[in-house]
Amino acid sequence: MFTGIIEAVGRIVKCEEEGSNVHFTISSEMAGELKIDQSVSHNGVCLTVTSQQDTSYTVTAIKETLEKSNLGRLNIGDLINLERAMQYGARLDGHLVQGHVDQVATCKQIREEDGSWVFTFIYKGSKQNITVEKGSITVNGVSLTVVGSKDGEFSVAIIPYTYEHTNFKHLSVGDTVNLEFDVIGKYVQRLMSGYL
Known part of the structure; x- marks a missing residue:
């Protein structure tokens, strides 16, 4: 779950196709704070961190996600809104957001x-x-x-x-x-x- 309050704007630095999936590598100031297996909202799409470095990290979008969202239209250099999953017990500043694009x-x-x-x-x-x-x-x-x-x-x-x-x-x-x-x-x- 997310709140819709954006924490950072990331930049796509690499797009790598593997079958019908796309691996996005994103440069962001919060990359160093992320962990593998963590959920992060990318333009409202919940994706799992699969690898992480100090200044960038990688997530994978499957075919359905690429077809149902604007992620399939993203290119290297594009900017993307980022939010980590909400913490239970913290204030809900936005509204309840699932990270599932309709x-x-x-x-x-x-x-x-x-x-x-x-x-x-x-x-x-x-x-x-x-x-x-x-x-x-x-x-x-x-x-x-x-x-x-x-x-x-x-x-x-x-x-x-x-x-x-x-x-x-x-x-x-x-x-x-x-x-x-x-x-x-x-x-x-x-x-x-x-x-x-």
Whole structure:
């Protein structure tokens, strides 16, 4: 489990294909603190550390993960949001995030608003994946509040701190991002679908 509060931004330094898997080596300031077998969120995708050095570490993404997320589109030099698994007993500053990407979305619009930014994303709508006004959403692993919700579209407001300390400042219109919809909302939607 994660909180959606990004700890660091890493840089992809190596992508190595092995069958249908891809091994990503990531350079990060927190690499020296990681351990083999540790879970780390990468743009919202929970991956296991398979090797670790002082300034970089390696994780493996399987075919399903590459197809369901934006990880399959990453190249050497790309920046990626990182978060270690939450510690039980610590504060939950974001919201409950599983690290299981539901689907991808495309950035439709970026609007600067006097010191903050509003990002609008479009996604293939479904009955299972919905957003609600003032509800939680995870975009590339970042816990955010929905400020505009429509069928297959939503917006989030990004404060300067989040903009500077995540890969949001490198997003452009047309870029693909990972979405994890609110886990509580997904359970409510599943329970209610039998009554609707």
